[in-house]
Amino acid sequence: MNDIDLDMERQQRRLFLQRAAASAGLVLCAGSVASILTSCETTEQAPSPSGKTVTFLVQGVTELEQPGGIVQRTISGLNSGGPVFISRISPTAFAVFSSICTHEACVVDIPHDPAEPCICPCHGSTYSRTDGKVLSQPFSGGRAxxxxxxxxxxDATTQQLTINT
Structure with missing residues (x-):
């Protein structure tokens, strides 16, 4: 074999090894991406109104005395047993929304500062403290x-909040 044939054989071997390594890397990456995407899926569905109601006594809940206040509570018969946020919007209006993250079903943290949003501790999604709308998507990918x-x-007279389940 002459030098030209040896050089050609080395180039072909190098090209073969490069392509084999690239193919193996692609297969490994595809498997990883598929498992990451699968782990970001959630089967949680939005609650559907059942025609039933539960009541929550607002009187005595310090955090809800003024508009802008928010509490996190688990109320029997509501949100499939999961916690909810109750946010006082005005003197006579409240918003009630699930505190279970729609990205991966983690319990969303209650904000400690009136200017802060509700934050998912698992992936960093942020939600409005007044209506539960998404403010920012998870930092890990996926979609909330x-x-x-x-x-x-x-009812301002009885200080009772009636919530549709």
């Missing part, structure tokens, strides 16, 4: 949707 809401009415 608005937190499911529950219609409610407030």
């Amino acid at each position: 949707t608005d937190l499911p809401t529950f219609a409610s009415t407030f």
